[in-house]
Amino acid sequence: MMATATTDVSVRFEAISKSFGPVHVLKDVSASVPRGMTICIIGPSGSGKSTLLRCTNLLERPEHGKIFIDGDDITAPGVNIDKLRVRVGMVFQHFHLFSHLSVIENVALALQKVRKLPKAEAEARAAVQIAAIGLKGFEHRRSSDLSGGQQQRVAIARALAMEPDVMLFDEATSALDPELVKGVLAIMRDLAFAGMTMLVVTHEMRFAREVAGQVIFMDHGQIVETGAPAQMFDAPQTPRLKYFLEQVL
Amino acid sequence: MFEGLQKIGETFFDPQIIAGVIPQLITVGLPNTLLLSVIATIIGIALGLVIATGLLASQRLVRFLCRGYVDLLRGLPHILTVYLIGQGLPLAGLSIFGKSTYAYAAFSIGLIESAYMAEIFRAGFQGVERGQVEAARTLGMTRWQAMLTIILPQGIRRVLPPLTGQFILVIKGTALVFLLGLTASQRDIFSIAQDNSINNANLSSLTAAGLLYLALTVPMTYAVAAWGARMQRGSQRGKVTA
Ligand SMILES: Nc1ncnc2c1ncn2[C@@H]1O[C@H](COP(=O)(O)OP(=O)(O)OP(=O)(O)O)[C@@H](O)[C@H]1O
Ligand SMILES: [Mg+2]
Numbered sequence: 001m002m003a004t005a006t007t008d009v010s011v012r013f014e015a016i017s018k019s020f021g022p023v024h025v026l027k028d029v030s031a032s033v034p035r036g037m038t039i040c041i042i043g044p045s046g047s048g049k050s051t052l053l054r055c056t057n058l059l060e061r062p063e064h065g066k067i068f069i070d071g072d073d074i075t076a077p078g079v080n081i082d083k084l085r086v087r088v089g090m091v092f093q094h095f096h097l098f099s100h101l102s103v104i105e106n107v108a109l110a111l112q113k114v115r116k117l118p119k120a121e122a123e124a125r126a127a128v129q130i131a132a133i134g135l136k137g138f139e140h141r142r143s144s145d146l147s148g149g150q151q152q153r154v155a156i157a158r159a160l161a162m163e164p165d166v167m168l169f170d171e172a173t174s175a176l177d178p179e180l181v182k183g184v185l186a187i188m189r190d191l192a193f194a195g196m197t198m199l200v201v202t203h204e205m206r207f208a209r210e211v212a213g214q215v216i217f218m219d220h221g222q223i224v225e226t227g228a229p230a231q232m233f234d235a236p237q238t239p240r241l242k243y244f245l246e247q248v249l
Numbered sequence: 250m251f252e253g254l255q256k257i258g259e260t261f262f263d264p265q266i267i268a269g270v271i272p273q274l275i276t277v278g279l280p281n282t283l284l285l286s287v288i289a290t291i292i293g294i295a296l297g298l299v300i301a302t303g304l305l306a307s308q309r310l311v312r313f314l315c316r317g318y319v320d321l322l323r324g325l326p327h328i329l330t331v332y333l334i335g336q337g338l339p340l341a342g343l344s345i346f347g348k349s350t351y352a353y354a355a356f357s358i359g360l361i362e363s364a365y366m367a368e369i370f371r372a373g374f375q376g377v378e379r380g381q382v383e384a385a386r387t388l389g390m391t392r393w394q395a396m397l398t399i400i401l402p403q404g405i406r407r408v409l410p411p412l413t414g415q416f417i418l419v420i421k422g423t424a425l426v427f428l429l430g431l432t433a434s435q436r437d438i439f440s441i442a443q444d445n446s447i448n449n450a451n452l453s454s455l456t457a458a459g460l461l462y463l464a465l466t467v468p469m470t471y472a473v474a475a476w477g478a479r480m481q482r483g484s485q486r487g488k489v490t491a
Contacts, residue, residue, distance in 0.1 A: 057387055086389035096380035100403050109398060110388035155384070162388055 009068070010035040010166055010197040011056060016065035018051055025051045026062065027221040033166070033199060038192040040208035040229070041201045043218035044244060049201040052218070053168045056199065057088040070165060086114060089159030093171040095151040097143035097158075103130060104139040107158045115162070129157040133187055149180030156187055167191065169200040205249060209233055217241045263453040270445045270454040274461055278438035285355050285423040285437055290416055292359025297366025302396065304371045315367070322364035328425055331357045335429045351435045354426035362419055369415060373408035374400050410477035417466050417473070438462065 011033040018026040025048045033039050041049045054060040055067060058074065058081050066075045074084050098106050107126035111117045117125070130139055133153040143151060152172060159167060169188060173181040185207050192198055192211045202208055208215055208229055215232040217225045217240075225232065225241045233249075236242045303315030322330060334357035338345065346352035377400050385395040424439035431440055442458030 059383060059387065082386075082389050082391050085387055088387070090384075090387040092380060092384065094380055096378065096384040098381055098385070098399055099378070100399075100406075110385070110390060113394050113398060114389040158384075158388070 012068040037213035038198040040212035048221040089164035266453040282437040288355040289358035293362030296363035300367035301370030373404040
């Protein structure tokens, strides 16, 4: 078992399999995410992209295979899931802000409960994150009073406030009105260029081409093709990726 | 014809008997009924919260046991449970409350209520968006922290109107404690009226008790309905727009 803490691989999937009842959703998926790289995962609906992301912080538990984060096997028995999750931030398609809390409370909550910071310090840090995503002045709004784009940016700030090593984005812009997509993508792009390790499930092919260090194409629970974005988009090798790109571009 | 009416009047509405029983109903019965209701409700809420958490637990055995508890207490006639618990505990040597009939009475009603309250809490908690709980977990919060900081505060808002509605049922339910034989000063509205009606061989005191129950429950019913409607409108205004 690998346990070297210093490795340039941030996340590694080793032959992951996952079923929901009779549905075999992930079949023997292996991949690694180098530290500081953004990997975009593309593929048709139902291909298992979300499930792969959700396995990465054990929202779903794979039946077979191993997942390493910074060399630590997180699928090993007895691993403290809550400690692990602090290292992996996640942003959802539908934001999932805490609807009874204000913007700043959303961002500060886990800093208080998990990081055990006193309220004042947690809110000070939260305010910095909120300013960084361009929502200074919105701290005390109710989260449900914001636009979708603003809500998603708060969700990103909430995840970043925990200072994770890896960020997971599951179709972070799919639920947004077209004019709100740009602002969220800009934040994700800045984050990628600042050196965050990211796994991004997306339908935004232009974003993938511009930001991804590597693109993974999934279909029917398998990684069908993977490579640099230019190669994937301009010279797809497999008929399935060719077909998929014809459908979406 | 007139004689018939007079007989009805004497049976149910004898002014002398009503006037005679009202002071006792109000000074002894009313406080006892309210106290019993409040204690039973507190027991019901506390136990109901625990059971509701169990109904939503990830362990199948815990869910199964809590489901059994709820089905049992909701499935039995309340009068039977009050007898079995209120009389049965001390008889069986489980004198957890010593000789205080009043405590056994409150406990048996509270136990029944906890089953109904558990269902109310479960429905309220389940209505909280699952994704918000997942979001909390991805931030490293434990199941328990997510319960306390996300599910509970959001669930409570949904649960308050039906819980208040349940309180009205508790008020009526406390009438059953007459079965346990309370001392004179411990008697609730119904017990006082019932004793009085036996002594006078006349039902008018029960009519008075009925009017007193109605004075409590009817305004509360309307208040709860108005409250629920207002919460409904409020939650629609607050809907997430993507
Ligand atoms: N909790 C679950 N229970 C049962 N089946 C599930 C569950 N989650 C996902 N699935 C099934 O697993 C398959 C893969 O789902 P997944 O959400 O990973 O796909 P996806 O690639 O993210 O698709 P989309 O682009 O539509 O989001 C689908 O057939 C889905 O119905
Ligand atoms: Mg998905």
